[in-house]
Amino acid sequence: MSSDSRSLQSSAVIDEAVQTLRNGGLVAIPTETVYGLAADAKNPEAIKKIFTAKGRPSNHPLIVHLAAPDKFDQAQVDWLPILTPWVRDLSEQALKLIEAFWPGPLTLVFKKDKSVLSELTGGQDTVAIRAPSHPIAQELLRKFKGGVVAPSANRFGKVSPTSATDVRNEFEGMLDLMVLDGGDCEVGIESTIIDLSSGDKAVLLRPGAITPSEIFAKTGVKVYQPGELDDGQLGNDLPKVSGSLKAHYAPTTPLRLYQPGRVLDALSEFPDIKSRVAVAVWDSESSLVLEDRPSTDVEEVIVSSDPTTFASRLYRSLRDLDQQGWDLILFPEPPTGEEWDGVRDRLQRACFGSGPSSSSHDSN
Numbered sequence: 216m217s218s219d220s221r222s223l224q225s226s227a228v229i230d231e232a233v234q235t236l237r238n239g240g241l242v243a244i245p246t247e248t249v250y251g252l253a254a255d256a257k258n259p260e261a262i263k264k265i266f267t268a269k270g271r272p273s274n275h276p277l278i279v280h281l282a283a284p285d286k287f288d289q290a291q292v293d294w295l296p297i298l299t300p301w302v303r304d305l306s307e308q309a310l311k312l313i314e315a316f317w318p319g320p321l322t323l324v325f326k327k328d329k330s331v332l333s334e335l336t337g338g339q340d341t342v343a344i345r346a347p348s349h350p351i352a353q354e355l356l357r358k359f360k361g362g363v364v365a366p367s368a369n370r371f372g373k374v375s376p377t378s379a380t381d382v383r384n385e386f387e388g389m390l391d392l393m394v395l396d397g398g399d400c401e402v403g404i405e406s407t408i409i410d411l412s413s414g415d416k417a418v419l420l421r422p423g424a425i426t427p428s429e430i431f432a433k434t435g436v437k438v439y440q441p442g443e444l445d446d447g448q449l450g451n452d453l454p455k456v457s458g459s460l461k462a463h464y465a466p467t468t469p470l471r472l473y474q475p476g477r478v479l480d481a482l483s484e485f486p487d488i489k490s491r492v493a494v495a496v497w498d499s500e501s502s503l504v505l506e507d508r509p510s511t512d513v514e515e516v517i518v519s520s521d522p523t524t525f526a527s528r529l530y531r532s533l534r535d536l537d538q539q540g541w542d543l544i545l546f547p548e549p550p551t552g553e554e555w556d557g558v559r560d561r562l563q564r565a566c567f568g569s570g571p572s573s574s575s576h577d578s579n
Protein backbone atom coordinates (compact mmCIF):
# COMPACT_ATOMS: atom_id res chain seq x y z
CA MET A 216 0.00 0.00 0.00
CA SER A 217 1.45 3.37 -0.92
CA SER A 218 1.59 6.17 1.62
CA ASP A 219 -0.72 8.14 -0.66
CA SER A 220 -3.49 5.61 -0.32
CA ARG A 221 -3.36 5.95 3.45
CA SER A 222 -4.50 9.52 3.15
CA LEU A 223 -7.23 8.86 0.61
CA GLN A 224 -9.87 9.78 3.17
CA SER A 225 -9.93 13.07 4.98
CA SER A 226 -10.81 13.37 8.65
CA ALA A 227 -14.13 14.92 7.70
CA VAL A 228 -15.09 11.83 5.71
CA ILE A 229 -14.09 9.58 8.61
CA ASP A 230 -16.23 11.74 10.94
CA GLU A 231 -19.16 11.22 8.60
CA ALA A 232 -18.53 7.46 8.67
CA VAL A 233 -18.53 7.54 12.49
CA GLN A 234 -21.86 9.36 12.40
CA THR A 235 -23.27 6.78 9.97
CA LEU A 236 -22.25 3.98 12.34
CA ARG A 237 -23.79 5.82 15.32
CA ASN A 238 -27.02 6.15 13.32
CA GLY A 239 -27.14 2.39 12.82
CA GLY A 240 -25.88 2.46 9.23
CA LEU A 241 -23.28 0.36 7.43
CA VAL A 242 -19.88 1.61 6.26
CA ALA A 243 -17.36 -0.34 4.18
CA ILE A 244 -13.91 0.07 5.67
CA PRO A 245 -10.38 -0.76 4.54
CA THR A 246 -8.32 -3.08 6.72
CA GLU A 247 -4.84 -4.46 6.11
CA THR A 248 -6.34 -7.88 5.23
CA VAL A 249 -9.51 -7.26 3.16
CA TYR A 250 -12.27 -4.63 3.17
CA GLY A 251 -14.93 -5.07 5.84
CA LEU A 252 -18.62 -4.16 6.02
CA ALA A 253 -18.84 -2.39 9.36
CA ALA A 254 -21.67 -1.77 11.83
CA ASP A 255 -21.97 -0.79 15.49
CA ALA A 256 -21.38 -3.99 17.51
CA LYS A 257 -23.87 -2.77 20.15
CA ASN A 258 -26.76 -2.21 17.73
CA PRO A 259 -28.77 -5.36 16.89
CA GLU A 260 -30.65 -3.67 14.03
CA ALA A 261 -27.40 -2.55 12.41
CA ILE A 262 -25.98 -6.07 12.76
CA LYS A 263 -29.06 -7.49 11.03
CA LYS A 264 -28.42 -5.17 8.09
CA ILE A 265 -25.00 -6.80 7.61
CA PHE A 266 -26.47 -10.30 7.38
CA THR A 267 -29.08 -9.09 4.90
CA ALA A 268 -26.58 -7.19 2.74
CA LYS A 269 -24.20 -10.15 2.58
CA GLY A 270 -26.85 -12.83 2.30
CA ARG A 271 -25.11 -14.55 5.19
CA PRO A 272 -26.86 -17.07 7.47
CA SER A 273 -27.49 -15.45 10.85
CA ASN A 274 -25.70 -18.20 12.80
CA HIS A 275 -22.33 -17.26 11.27
CA PRO A 276 -20.57 -15.13 13.89
CA LEU A 277 -18.87 -11.79 13.18
CA ILE A 278 -15.54 -10.38 14.31
CA VAL A 279 -15.54 -7.35 16.64
CA HIS A 280 -12.92 -4.77 15.62
CA LEU A 281 -11.42 -2.57 18.33
CA ALA A 282 -9.16 0.49 18.46
CA ALA A 283 -5.63 -0.11 19.73
CA PRO A 284 -4.57 1.71 22.92
CA ASP A 285 -3.70 5.32 22.32
CA LYS A 286 -0.04 5.78 23.25
CA PHE A 287 -0.61 9.46 23.85
CA ASP A 288 -3.57 9.01 26.15
CA GLN A 289 -2.36 8.16 29.66
CA ALA A 290 -5.78 6.84 30.61
CA GLN A 291 -5.62 4.21 27.91
CA VAL A 292 -2.17 2.75 27.54
CA ASP A 293 -2.90 -0.94 27.72
CA TRP A 294 -5.25 -3.51 26.20
CA LEU A 295 -6.95 -4.63 29.40
CA PRO A 296 -9.55 -1.85 29.71
CA ILE A 297 -10.22 -2.13 25.99
CA LEU A 298 -10.94 -5.86 26.14
CA THR A 299 -12.68 -6.35 29.48
CA PRO A 300 -16.07 -5.08 28.25
CA TRP A 301 -16.05 -7.86 25.63
CA VAL A 302 -14.36 -10.95 27.06
CA ARG A 303 -14.95 -13.00 30.20
CA ASP A 304 -11.35 -13.84 30.99
CA LEU A 305 -8.00 -12.93 29.54
CA SER A 306 -5.27 -15.54 29.94
CA GLU A 307 -1.53 -14.85 30.08
CA GLN A 308 -1.37 -16.59 26.74
CA ALA A 309 -3.92 -14.22 25.21
CA LEU A 310 -2.02 -11.19 26.45
CA LYS A 311 1.20 -12.49 24.92
CA LEU A 312 -0.47 -12.87 21.52
CA ILE A 313 -2.07 -9.45 21.78
CA GLU A 314 1.16 -7.71 22.77
CA ALA A 315 3.02 -9.40 19.93
CA PHE A 316 0.54 -9.06 17.07
CA TRP A 317 -2.05 -6.32 17.68
CA PRO A 318 -2.86 -4.18 15.91
CA GLY A 319 -2.54 -6.60 13.00
CA PRO A 320 -4.04 -9.50 11.03
CA LEU A 321 -4.74 -11.81 13.98
CA THR A 322 -8.22 -12.57 15.33
CA LEU A 323 -8.62 -14.17 18.77
CA VAL A 324 -11.68 -16.05 19.98
CA PHE A 325 -12.55 -15.69 23.68
CA LYS A 326 -15.41 -16.65 25.99
CA LYS A 327 -17.69 -13.65 25.66
CA ASP A 328 -18.80 -11.14 28.26
CA LYS A 329 -22.53 -11.48 28.85
CA SER A 330 -23.15 -8.02 27.39
CA VAL A 331 -21.96 -9.09 23.93
CA LEU A 332 -24.98 -9.38 21.63
CA SER A 333 -25.87 -12.89 20.57
CA GLU A 334 -26.80 -11.45 17.15
CA LEU A 335 -23.10 -11.01 16.48
CA THR A 336 -21.87 -14.29 17.95
CA GLY A 337 -24.36 -16.44 16.08
CA GLY A 338 -25.73 -17.54 19.44
CA GLN A 339 -22.37 -18.92 20.61
CA ASP A 340 -20.85 -18.09 24.00
CA THR A 341 -17.61 -16.94 22.40
CA VAL A 342 -16.60 -13.73 20.65
CA ALA A 343 -13.95 -13.14 17.98
CA ILE A 344 -11.94 -9.92 18.30
CA ARG A 345 -9.20 -8.18 16.39
CA ALA A 346 -7.55 -4.77 16.19
CA PRO A 347 -6.85 -4.01 12.54
CA SER A 348 -3.66 -2.10 11.77
CA HIS A 349 -4.89 -0.12 8.77
CA PRO A 350 -4.59 3.58 9.73
CA ILE A 351 -8.06 4.48 8.38
CA ALA A 352 -9.69 1.61 10.29
CA GLN A 353 -7.83 2.68 13.43
CA GLU A 354 -8.81 6.34 13.06
CA LEU A 355 -12.45 5.34 12.56
CA LEU A 356 -12.41 3.01 15.59
CA ARG A 357 -10.72 5.58 17.85
CA LYS A 358 -13.25 8.22 16.91
CA PHE A 359 -16.19 5.83 17.16
CA LYS A 360 -15.10 4.80 20.67
CA GLY A 361 -16.73 1.40 20.48
CA GLY A 362 -16.58 -2.01 18.87
CA VAL A 363 -17.43 -2.42 15.23
CA VAL A 364 -18.41 -5.74 13.65
CA ALA A 365 -16.96 -6.14 10.16
CA PRO A 366 -17.19 -9.27 8.04
CA SER A 367 -15.43 -9.19 4.71
CA ALA A 368 -17.40 -6.86 2.41
CA ASN A 369 -18.46 -9.49 -0.12
CA ARG A 370 -21.63 -11.45 -0.73
CA PHE A 371 -21.66 -14.73 1.14
CA GLY A 372 -19.35 -17.33 -0.42
CA LYS A 373 -17.79 -14.90 -2.88
CA VAL A 374 -14.27 -13.50 -3.23
CA SER A 375 -13.36 -10.96 -0.52
CA PRO A 376 -12.73 -7.39 -1.75
CA THR A 377 -9.25 -5.87 -1.52
CA SER A 378 -10.04 -2.41 -2.94
CA ALA A 379 -12.81 0.16 -2.58
CA THR A 380 -13.85 -0.47 -6.20
CA ASP A 381 -14.25 -4.20 -5.45
CA VAL A 382 -16.63 -3.32 -2.62
CA ARG A 383 -18.71 -1.06 -4.87
CA ASN A 384 -18.91 -3.81 -7.50
CA GLU A 385 -19.94 -6.32 -4.84
CA PHE A 386 -22.78 -4.13 -3.53
CA GLU A 387 -23.82 -2.43 -6.77
CA GLY A 388 -27.42 -2.24 -5.66
CA MET A 389 -26.65 -0.39 -2.41
CA LEU A 390 -26.06 3.00 -3.96
CA ASP A 391 -26.01 4.82 -0.64
CA LEU A 392 -23.40 2.52 0.94
CA MET A 393 -20.54 4.63 2.27
CA VAL A 394 -17.17 3.14 1.24
CA LEU A 395 -13.98 4.46 2.86
CA ASP A 396 -11.15 4.20 0.36
CA GLY A 397 -7.90 3.04 1.93
CA GLY A 398 -6.20 1.81 -1.22
CA ASP A 399 -5.29 -1.80 -1.94
CA CYS A 400 -5.13 -4.14 1.06
CA GLU A 401 -1.58 -5.03 1.97
CA VAL A 402 -2.07 -8.58 3.30
CA GLY A 403 -4.79 -9.57 0.84
CA ILE A 404 -6.29 -12.57 2.67
CA GLU A 405 -8.37 -12.56 5.86
CA SER A 406 -6.82 -12.57 9.33
CA THR A 407 -5.48 -15.69 11.03
CA ILE A 408 -8.06 -16.88 13.60
CA ILE A 409 -6.95 -18.54 16.84
CA ASP A 410 -9.43 -19.99 19.32
CA LEU A 411 -8.47 -19.34 22.95
CA SER A 412 -11.90 -20.13 24.34
CA SER A 413 -11.65 -23.85 24.95
CA GLY A 414 -9.26 -23.96 27.86
CA ASP A 415 -5.51 -23.55 27.89
CA LYS A 416 -4.86 -24.59 24.30
CA ALA A 417 -4.64 -22.17 21.38
CA VAL A 418 -6.21 -23.68 18.25
CA LEU A 419 -5.90 -22.46 14.67
CA LEU A 420 -9.36 -21.93 13.13
CA ARG A 421 -8.35 -20.10 9.94
CA PRO A 422 -4.81 -19.88 8.53
CA GLY A 423 -3.60 -16.44 7.47
CA ALA A 424 -0.51 -14.30 7.11
CA ILE A 425 0.51 -14.85 10.74
CA THR A 426 1.54 -18.52 11.04
CA PRO A 427 1.77 -20.83 14.08
CA SER A 428 5.60 -20.88 13.79
CA GLU A 429 5.76 -17.09 13.78
CA ILE A 430 3.51 -17.06 16.84
CA PHE A 431 5.69 -19.63 18.60
CA ALA A 432 8.88 -17.77 17.70
CA LYS A 433 7.58 -14.44 19.02
CA THR A 434 5.61 -15.57 22.07
CA GLY A 435 6.44 -19.19 22.92
CA VAL A 436 2.71 -20.00 22.56
CA LYS A 437 2.06 -23.28 20.75
CA VAL A 438 -0.84 -23.14 18.34
CA TYR A 439 -2.52 -26.47 17.62
CA GLN A 440 -4.11 -27.50 14.35
CA PRO A 441 -7.80 -28.43 14.92
CA GLY A 442 -7.06 -32.10 14.10
CA GLU A 443 -4.33 -32.27 16.73
CA LEU A 444 -6.80 -31.98 19.59
CA ASP A 445 -9.02 -34.95 19.24
CA ASP A 446 -10.77 -34.61 22.55
CA GLY A 447 -14.14 -33.48 21.28
CA GLN A 448 -13.64 -29.90 22.48
CA LEU A 449 -14.07 -28.57 19.00
CA GLY A 450 -16.63 -31.02 17.83
CA ASN A 451 -19.95 -29.34 17.40
CA ASP A 452 -22.07 -28.65 14.39
CA LEU A 453 -22.05 -24.88 14.51
CA PRO A 454 -20.23 -23.27 11.62
CA LYS A 455 -17.71 -21.53 13.84
CA VAL A 456 -15.85 -20.20 10.84
CA SER A 457 -17.92 -19.58 7.75
CA GLY A 458 -14.75 -19.68 5.71
CA SER A 459 -14.44 -23.27 6.88
CA LEU A 460 -17.23 -24.34 4.56
CA LYS A 461 -15.79 -26.20 1.61
CA ALA A 462 -17.06 -23.68 -0.90
CA HIS A 463 -16.04 -20.10 -0.23
CA TYR A 464 -14.09 -17.18 -1.69
CA ALA A 465 -15.33 -18.34 -5.09
CA PRO A 466 -15.25 -16.82 -8.58
CA THR A 467 -18.01 -17.60 -11.09
CA THR A 468 -15.53 -18.92 -13.66
CA PRO A 469 -14.54 -22.57 -13.00
CA LEU A 470 -11.19 -22.60 -11.18
CA ARG A 471 -8.93 -25.63 -10.77
CA LEU A 472 -5.46 -26.31 -9.40
CA TYR A 473 -2.78 -28.13 -11.37
CA GLN A 474 0.19 -30.14 -10.10
CA PRO A 475 3.66 -28.99 -11.14
CA GLY A 476 4.11 -29.72 -14.84
CA ARG A 477 0.59 -31.12 -15.21
CA VAL A 478 -1.31 -28.36 -16.98
CA LEU A 479 -2.35 -30.67 -19.80
CA ASP A 480 -3.79 -33.21 -17.36
CA ALA A 481 -5.85 -30.46 -15.77
CA LEU A 482 -7.05 -29.32 -19.19
CA SER A 483 -7.97 -32.85 -20.22
CA GLU A 484 -10.41 -32.98 -17.31
CA PHE A 485 -12.40 -30.40 -19.23
CA PRO A 486 -12.80 -31.92 -22.69
CA ASP A 487 -15.61 -29.51 -23.52
CA ILE A 488 -13.48 -26.45 -23.08
CA LYS A 489 -12.35 -25.50 -26.53
CA SER A 490 -11.74 -21.85 -26.17
CA ARG A 491 -10.17 -19.62 -23.57
CA VAL A 492 -8.19 -20.83 -20.58
CA ALA A 493 -6.12 -18.64 -18.23
CA VAL A 494 -3.20 -20.48 -16.68
CA ALA A 495 -1.37 -18.95 -13.74
CA VAL A 496 2.35 -19.75 -13.82
CA TRP A 497 4.97 -19.21 -11.10
CA ASP A 498 7.26 -16.27 -11.85
CA SER A 499 10.16 -18.54 -10.89
CA GLU A 500 9.42 -20.92 -13.74
CA SER A 501 10.01 -20.56 -17.38
CA SER A 502 7.02 -20.23 -19.61
CA LEU A 503 4.71 -23.20 -20.01
CA VAL A 504 5.46 -25.49 -22.85
CA LEU A 505 2.13 -26.73 -24.06
CA GLU A 506 2.71 -29.04 -26.95
CA ASP A 507 -0.71 -30.44 -27.70
CA ARG A 508 -3.51 -28.03 -27.34
CA PRO A 509 -5.03 -27.76 -30.77
CA SER A 510 -8.27 -26.00 -30.04
CA THR A 511 -7.56 -24.35 -26.74
CA ASP A 512 -6.44 -20.76 -26.47
CA VAL A 513 -4.25 -20.71 -23.38
CA GLU A 514 -2.95 -17.51 -21.93
CA GLU A 515 -0.40 -17.33 -19.16
CA VAL A 516 -0.72 -15.12 -16.12
CA ILE A 517 2.41 -14.78 -14.00
CA VAL A 518 1.97 -15.24 -10.21
CA SER A 519 4.52 -14.62 -7.47
CA SER A 520 6.36 -17.56 -5.92
CA ASP A 521 6.69 -15.58 -2.70
CA PRO A 522 3.77 -16.49 -0.41
CA THR A 523 3.33 -12.98 1.02
CA THR A 524 3.20 -11.35 -2.40
CA PHE A 525 1.02 -14.15 -3.76
CA ALA A 526 -1.49 -13.64 -0.94
CA SER A 527 -1.58 -9.88 -1.40
CA ARG A 528 -2.62 -10.33 -5.04
CA LEU A 529 -4.70 -13.52 -4.90
CA TYR A 530 -8.19 -12.02 -4.64
CA ARG A 531 -7.25 -9.22 -7.02
CA SER A 532 -6.22 -11.84 -9.64
CA LEU A 533 -9.30 -13.98 -9.08
CA ARG A 534 -11.62 -10.98 -9.46
CA ASP A 535 -9.83 -9.68 -12.55
CA LEU A 536 -9.70 -13.09 -14.22
CA ASP A 537 -13.36 -13.62 -13.39
CA GLN A 538 -14.19 -10.44 -15.31
CA GLN A 539 -12.22 -11.43 -18.40
CA GLY A 540 -14.55 -14.09 -19.73
CA TRP A 541 -12.28 -17.15 -19.50
CA ASP A 542 -13.88 -20.59 -19.73
CA LEU A 543 -11.51 -21.98 -17.15
CA ILE A 544 -8.86 -20.63 -14.77
CA LEU A 545 -5.97 -22.87 -13.70
CA PHE A 546 -3.73 -22.05 -10.76
CA PRO A 547 -0.64 -23.98 -9.71
CA GLU A 548 -1.05 -26.05 -6.55
CA PRO A 549 0.78 -24.05 -3.83
CA PRO A 550 3.85 -25.76 -2.34
CA THR A 551 3.61 -27.51 1.01
CA GLY A 552 4.78 -25.49 4.01
CA GLU A 553 3.04 -23.44 6.63
CA GLU A 554 3.73 -20.12 4.95
CA TRP A 555 1.47 -21.29 2.11
CA ASP A 556 -1.36 -22.60 4.31
CA GLY A 557 -3.49 -19.44 4.15
CA VAL A 558 -3.22 -19.23 0.39
CA ARG A 559 -3.78 -22.98 -0.15
CA ASP A 560 -6.87 -22.86 2.08
CA ARG A 561 -8.42 -19.96 0.12
CA LEU A 562 -7.54 -21.42 -3.29
CA GLN A 563 -8.97 -24.85 -2.48
CA ARG A 564 -12.25 -23.39 -1.27
CA ALA A 565 -12.36 -21.01 -4.24
CA CYS A 566 -12.02 -24.03 -6.57
CA PHE A 567 -14.75 -25.94 -4.83
CA GLY A 568 -17.22 -23.10 -4.96
CA SER A 569 -16.32 -21.83 -8.44
CA GLY A 570 -18.45 -22.05 -11.54
CA PRO A 571 -21.51 -20.20 -12.80
CA SER A 572 -23.87 -21.85 -10.35
CA SER A 573 -22.62 -22.76 -6.91
CA SER A 574 -26.09 -23.81 -5.85
CA SER A 575 -24.94 -27.39 -5.40
CA HIS A 576 -22.40 -26.32 -2.80
CA ASP A 577 -22.85 -25.75 0.87
CA SER A 578 -22.08 -22.04 0.99
CA ASN A 579 -25.48 -21.05 -0.27
Ligand code: TXA
Binds near residue numbers: 252339366404454
Ligand atom coordinates in the same frame (compact mmCIF):
# COMPACT_ATOMS: atom_id res chain seq x y z
O1 TXA B 1 -9.35 -10.19 8.13
C1 TXA B 1 -10.49 -10.35 8.59
O2 TXA B 1 -10.70 -11.07 9.59
C2 TXA B 1 -11.64 -9.64 7.88
C3 TXA B 1 -11.47 -8.14 8.05
C4 TXA B 1 -12.60 -7.35 7.45
O3 TXA B 1 -11.28 -7.82 9.39
N1 TXA B 1 -12.89 -10.07 8.39
C5 TXA B 1 -13.40 -11.28 8.12
O4 TXA B 1 -14.69 -11.46 8.60
O5 TXA B 1 -12.80 -12.14 7.51
P1 TXA B 1 -15.64 -12.64 8.10
O6 TXA B 1 -16.93 -12.42 8.82
O7 TXA B 1 -15.67 -12.67 6.63
O8 TXA B 1 -14.95 -13.88 8.69
C6 TXA B 1 -14.90 -13.99 10.10
C7 TXA B 1 -14.74 -15.40 10.49
C8 TXA B 1 -15.98 -16.16 10.10
O9 TXA B 1 -15.57 -17.27 9.37
C9 TXA B 1 -16.59 -16.52 11.45
O10 TXA B 1 -17.21 -17.76 11.41
C10 TXA B 1 -15.37 -16.49 12.37
O11 TXA B 1 -14.60 -15.45 11.89
N2 TXA B 1 -15.81 -16.22 13.74
C11 TXA B 1 -16.42 -15.12 14.19
N3 TXA B 1 -16.75 -15.26 15.49
C12 TXA B 1 -16.33 -16.47 15.86
C13 TXA B 1 -16.40 -17.21 17.07
N4 TXA B 1 -16.97 -16.72 18.15
N5 TXA B 1 -15.87 -18.45 17.10
C14 TXA B 1 -15.28 -18.95 15.99
N6 TXA B 1 -15.19 -18.31 14.80
C15 TXA B 1 -15.72 -17.09 14.75
Ligand code: MG
Binds near residue numbers: 458
Ligand atom coordinates in the same frame (compact mmCIF):
# COMPACT_ATOMS: atom_id res chain seq x y z
MG1 MG C 1 -15.58 -13.49 4.74
